[in-house]
Amino acid sequence: MGLVIAKLVLRNPRKPDLQAVEVDALADTGSVHLCIPVHVQLQLGLEETDKKEATLADGSRKLVPYVGPVELRFKNRVGFAGALVLGDQVLLGAIPMEDMDLVVIPMTRTVDVNPSSPNIALTVVK
Numbered sequence: 818m819g820l821v822i823a824k825l826v827l828r829n830p831r832k833p834d835l836q837a838v839e840v841d842a843l844a845d846t847g848s849v850h851l852c853i854p855v856h857v858q859l860q861l862g863l864e865e866t867d868k869k870e871a872t873l874a875d876g877s878r879k880l881v882p883y884v885g886p887v888e889l890r891f892k893n894r895v896g897f898a899g900a901l902v903l904g905d906q907v908l909l910g911a912i913p914m915e916d917m918d919l920v921v922i923p924m925t926r927t928v929d930v931n932p933s934s935p936n937i938a939l940t941v942v943k
Contacts, residue, residue, distance in 0.1 A: 821921050823909055823928035826890040827853070829861040830897070837890075840907045844921055844928045848910035851887060851900040858884055858902050871901055879903065889913055892930055894938055916940070 821844040828837040863884035885899035894917040918931045918938035
């Protein structure tokens with residue numbers, strides 16, 4: 818299918834005086850978490866709250882910082898997530914995509930709001 822990129826705005830809700838950061842995030846439905854590079858962590862002033870052992874695509878494991886909360890905005894959607902600090906670009910995993918009710922459109926290789934619920938994010942709580 819190819820790479821799918823989504824424009825996101827990331828913000829630290831604990832430090833509203835800091836400017837938000839607009840990023841091109843790689844949408845990865847096979848990944849679980851939001852991942853951010855160190856420079857984004859520093860720009861947003863996100864403090865490490867824990868460490869997590871992450872299994873990478875090649876099967877190796879790495880101990881990485883876990884930071885948050887991070888406010889994510891995409892079109893008319895907003896979500897909050899913790900983030901793993903690793904890699905060289907923002908990676909948008911399944912948890913924040915589900916939280917904001919976003920879908921990948923394979924034909925256009927884009928991310929968009931769920932067409933079944935265009936005005937407000939739909940979630941299942943049962």
